[in-house]
Amino acid sequence: MATLGIWIAAFLTICIYSFLYRDNPFYRFAEHLLVGMSVGYIIVLTIYFGFIPYAWTPIKNAVTGETSALGFLTLIPICMGLLFFARLSDRHAWLIRYPIAILMGISSGIMIPNALQTDIFAQIRGTLGPYSVIGTLSAFEIVGAILMVVGVVCTLTYFFFSVEHRGPIAGISKVGIAFLMIGFGSAFGNTVMGRVALLIQRVDFLINGWLGTIF
Amino acid sequence: MFEKLMNIDRRIIFILVALVVIIPMLFTFSIPLNVSEPTQKLYDYIEGLPAGATIMISFDYGPSSFPETEPMAAAVMKHCFDKGIQVIGITLEYIDAVPLADRVMQQVAEEKDAVYGEDYVLLGYRPGESFVILGMGAEIASVFDSDFSETPIGEIPMMQNITNYDQVSLLLNLAAGSSVEGWITYGHTKFNLKIAAGVTGVIVSQMYPYLQTGQLVGLLAGFRGAGEYEKLINAPGEGTKGINTASFVHLLIIGLVVIGNIAFFVQRRREE
Numbered sequence: 001m002a003t004l005g006i007w008i009a010a011f012l013t014i015c016i017y018s019f020l021y022r023d024n025p026f027y028r029f030a031e032h033l034l035v036g037m038s039v040g041y042i043i044v045l046t047i048y049f050g051f052i053p054y055a056w057t058p059i060k061n062a063v064t065g066e067t068s069a070l071g072f073l074t075l076i077p078i079c080m081g082l083l084f085f086a087r088l089s090d091r092h093a094w095l096i097r098y099p100i101a102i103l104m105g106i107s108s109g110i111m112i113p114n115a116l117q118t119d120i121f122a123q124i125r126g127t128l129g130p131y132s133v134i135g136t137l138s139a140f141e142i143v144g145a146i147l148m149v150v151g152v153v154c155t156l157t158y159f160f161f162s163v164e165h166r167g168p169i170a171g172i173s174k175v176g177i178a179f180l181m182i183g184f185g186s187a188f189g190n191t192v193m194g195r196v197a198l199l200i201q202r203v204d205f206l207i208n209g210w211l212g213t214i215f
Numbered sequence: 216m217f218e219k220l221m222n223i224d225r226r227i228i229f230i231l232v233a234l235v236v237i238i239p240m241l242f243t244f245s246i247p248l249n250v251s252e253p254t255q256k257l258y259d260y261i262e263g264l265p266a267g268a269t270i271m272i273s274f275d276y277g278p279s280s281f282p283e284t285e286p287m288a289a290a291v292m293k294h295c296f297d298k299g300i301q302v303i304g305i306t307l308e309y310i311d312a313v314p315l316a317d318r319v320m321q322q323v324a325e326e327k328d329a330v331y332g333e334d335y336v337l338l339g340y341r342p343g344e345s346f347v348i349l350g351m352g353a354e355i356a357s358v359f360d361s362d363f364s365e366t367p368i369g370e371i372p373m374m375q376n377i378t379n380y381d382q383v384s385l386l387l388n389l390a391a392g393s394s395v396e397g398w399i400t401y402g403h404t405k406f407n408l409k410i411a412a413g414v415t416g417v418i419v420s421q422m423y424p425y426l427q428t429g430q431l432v433g434l435l436a437g438f439r440g441a442g443e444y445e446k447l448i449n450a451p452g453e454g455t456k457g458i459n460t461a462s463f464v465h466l467l468i469i470g471l472v473v474i475g476n477i478a479f480f481v482q483r484r485r486e487e
Binding site: 049050107111115117119123148186190194195197204 | 229232236342345346349403405436438439456460461468
């Protein structure tokens with residue numbers, strides 16, 4: 001049975017890579033199969049790990065008396081969630097505002113203070129922090145600290161549109177563009193590494209996992 | 216010649232990449248690999264933990280990204296089991312990460328003779344990422360009342376003395392999405408939980424600001440991070456094998472980028 005699975009996986013892998021030559025029915029078959037299987041798999045997992053333990057079981061236990069009637073409280077969030085489907089009816093579309101308002105309110109209340117601390121205050125501290133101990137830093141670290149501030153200021157200037165980008169501002173924002181390009185280059189290089197990793201894993205499977213079962 | 220290069224059939228590049236991936240796989244060799252500072256930091260942190268400590272691994276990747284993150288999970292767990300550190304596995308972002316996490320945990324546990332429930336446990340998936348992180352800060356059992364096979368958490372020996380993050384020495388987030396930000400925002404900022412990340416190459420650039428501020432104690436960057444960690448624990452595995460092959464592909468791509476740029480500028484000068 002395992003061998004059959006390996007052969008199916010190898011066949012589908014080759015079908016997908018056949019697209020590199022040109023579009024063909026084998027590729028389209030594998031693509032549609034992947035999309036269908038993925039959606040079906042996720043739906044089943046969501047029902048099994050989401051709906052059954054958090055909605056079905058508490059209500060069932062409350063109905064059968066296995067637990068207290070508190071299980072019925074689950075009906076409140078379920079009904080709130082069902083209001084999302086009100087969007088499908090023009091007459092009742094306004095009802096969707098309630099679940100969205102609750103979600104927005106709770107999420108914002110939880111997120112804003114923590115996100116401010118994480119992404120604003122901590123990052124400012126991290127950028128300026130080295131200057132408070134500059135006497136203890138090596139020459140390399142001092143250059144790094146200076147580059148950090150220059151990079152942050154120049155990049156933010158590039159995104160500051162309330163003044164016209166002429167004269168010194170244009171020069172500063174051009175330096176900002178250079179920092180951005182370095183950042184994008186780094187992201188591109190890492191993305192290549194990630195994509196290559198996926199290719200290597202598949203080729204490794206084809207050579208050692210699949211051909212290894214034949215020869 | 217440069218005109219031909221600018222109009223080269225992309226399938227020739229595909230064939231070159233395929234050859235550069237396949238040929239190194241047919242031979243056994245090892246390319247020298249220097250351990251980067253972020254990987255060393257994570258290793259040092261775990262190395263400094265006492266036996267009996269607990270780390271939590273959040274498996275937040277799916278089948279489309281496991282080749283990069285799974286070798287990291289295996290390497291870190293080998294290190295933990297060698298040192299007698301307990302491992303709690305959870306998944307928050309990808310529901311289909313549960314079978315992947317189960318597979319890698321079982322593989323490493325078999326290799327290291329680790330016992331389920333005593334040395335490691337997989338609690339499974341819970342929806343509502345940020346609320347789960349916040350809930351576990353108060354009490355893990357309030358969110359995960361059972362493990363992924365529905366064994367009540369109270370019946371799992373290693374969970375008897377673990378109530379919340381106070382008993383967790385490190386959270387390692389193996390991620391292919393935005394879950395690291397969630398862990399830092401809620402786990403670290405609110406509960407001062409130590410966070411480390413092992414992420415795919417696509418998102419690694421976003422992680423460096425958090426590393427620089429100390430919000431991450433360490434970082435594993437894609438295939439390379441896995442290979443570096445394997446080197447540190449002296450257990451070459453999928454990461455080492457992958458980075459050996461990837462190095463040739465990187466050289467090819469660098470060469471193609473350089474040639475493409477030269478051809479572009481030469482052709483533009485001629486047109487002018």
